[in-house]
Amino acid sequence: MKKLLLLMASLILVLSACSGGGTAPKESPKGAEGKSGKPVELQFYFPVAVGGPITQIVDKLAKDFEKENANIKIKPIYGGSYQDTMTKVATAVQGNNSPDMAVLLSTDLYSLISMKAIEDLTPRFSKEYFADFYESFLGNTRSGNTIWSVPFQRSTIVLYYNKDMFKAAGLDPEKAPANWTQLREYAQKLTKKDASDKVTQWGLEIPSTGYQYWMLQALSLQSGDNIMSNDGKQVFFNKPHVEESLQLYMDLGIKDKVMPSGAIEWATVPSDFISGKTAMMFHTTGNLTKVKTDAKFNFGVAFLPANKKFGSPTGGGNLYVFKNIPEENKKAAVKFIEFLTKPDRVAQWSIDTGYVGTTKAAYNTDLLKKYIETFPQAKVARDQLEYADSELSTYQNGQVTKIFNDNIQAALLGKMTAKEALQKSQEQADQILKAFK
Template identity: 50%
Template sequence: MRRFFTATALAAGLLAATAASAFAKTELTMYYPISVGGPLTKVIDGMIEGFEKENPEIDVKAVYAGNYDDTRVRVLSALKSGQPAQLSVLFSIDAYDLIEQDLIVPFDDVVKSDAEKAWLNGFYPALMANGRIEGKTWGVPFQRSTIVMYYNKDMFKEAGLDPEVPPKTWDEMVAVGKKLTKEGRYGLMVPSTGYPYWMFQCFAIQNGKELMSADGASVHFDDPAVIEALDFWKSLSVEQKISPTGLVEWGTLRQAFVQGQTAMMWHTTGNLTAVKKEAKFDFGVAELPAHKRPGSPTGGGNFYLFKSASEVERKAALKLIRYMTAPERAAEWSIATGYVGVSPAAYETEQLKAYGKAFPQALVARDQLKVAIAEFSTWDTARVREALNNAIQAALTGTKTPAEALKEAQATADQLLKPFKH
């Protein structure tokens, strides 16, 4: 009798275990940053809720981890200490470092079906440039931007300028900036803290030169066109006096613009919705002015898949990434932030069509993608970028001349990139 009970209990236990494993949820931990204004964690939480409703077998823990740098630090320490993390949104320019540390897998290894392949090929090519390295796709666009020029239309009118005609060239920007500058107000502010290299890329590409090679193994900091670009940026404050001398803070520039301390600013389109909510005046958004050519680097964050995830977790993570980059969510995220809808399909959704019609400023960053370049990124990218950031700030604060600063940065970068030369 006792043996019968034992056998029955054992069978029941096995059945319960089988049932539990059949209903065991795949758990995902996703880290993400936010580097622009607005209560955006709520938007992400809403997307995660929608995903879990559609996929009850997957449980997602979305962890807001601060700005991009904070998020990278948190993710790397979590992975090193053995805490599970299957996916994350990190800087699109982190790809080289993540590959070097052998932390991520290319999407090409996970994407199998025709639908998945079509999805992977559905993003704007300019937004894929940072994620495609050595023939593989390591990052997929999520919160992506270009740098645009915001301008105060009321101030344009007051200065006798046409508010519908923003400056289209460097020369026009300087001329307009002089008319807009007066006691207590600058004509133009360009941030030089936070991401100086990113803003500097604008000046360099507009002067006809990219800062790095396509393989991420060499840089062109000491090229005459690049030195000339930094000279021009510095001249905006020193000779032209349309910008503040010294450094302009990334983190407070949006407030400076909405408070009327500057008539124009260069900033990420990711701040567009915050400016729209905060500005008490009519403002315009324009593509950046051209010199030898027009152009802006792309920016922002990509999704990455971590190598430590199991095959089941990887499939679930891919499902989540596809959900969050689907046209409807890309449209929702673009409207909530100002970031670019990551695929042409996002702009075909009813909501983004209607929004673009009512608020055409929302389409400027997308239109600028046709002249956009990949954001600055190389092997050993953090240290190479630091050398460039230091050079830019030394030149803008007058510690060194642009030529001296960039030549030093070039020497540092050459040393750091030596191991990666093919």
């Protein structure tokens, strides 16, 4: 009997050792260092929407970070356009499979807050850290006193102009149009036609697809004020300064005939400028490096022309950290953000892509100082930040922006007056936003 009891006890000990004490251990959170014994792996969603070898640059940044942080692995996931990336992120969040971090439009802020998808970053960084970012970029990073994201690939709209075409038209190639009156005059002189009255060179192109709301917002800021409140709950689409701005936007194509009437594709405008189809264009500074690389002529970059004042909305993407991930991953994401926003890296990112350096410290680096000495066009967007304001961002921002874009497009196609398009936009946006007031 004693032998039988000893045998049973031995069998229990063996089974206990094989099963980890009789209770299966809980699976550690994704890549939790110190729990699973494996490095933290961060899923990093990134949009590829602007010309340039962005994926190679991001891949290198990830590898450089991993060399300094052997316990953290970065897995970039390229999501296509900003809109495509946001759709993929939203789907992942709703499926309880949230990414760790992402670069998304700064204007996605209120949509992400509504989804309860993102981490409050206010306690994750010091006040001194955020103090180095340009104030113009911080409007789309916070709501009230809460900071939800970090400026990364940020932009403004600038005026690009072909200096060779200016010279040929009898214009000073070192002086871009400073105001709306000069813009119209210069565009007239720069528009060329052949013997059959067909335009062979446009004086100006302002995109009218995809981001027409952004272009109109720039004109509205130049005319006195922004087009929305800073809490995401109200828009001012039907104000007189917006109507004045939309009327100019319409007149340039329909009345003045100095740019194509109707739809001017966002993506083809830089190509038109580089190929010589247009002498001037309004476009993001995010295409500066592409123009520098591909243009076979002398070109200038200048502030957008003023009406009552200079003005441009900011644009581009911010770094977001997501809420429903392990604490170890949040800490690792913050560490990666700190790495990405070191002055020399911000400077190099600006040089490689054309985006504006987001911090004052970046412009004090020898790297960016030397670059600006040889390529002064790179400082124009930075200097214009003095006159910049937050991009259109509201709750249900996708719906509000689509409504606004559609009605602006109808006006540019001559299907509505400026007043009708803006009043309709205001009424439709008010209907959407009333739930948030």
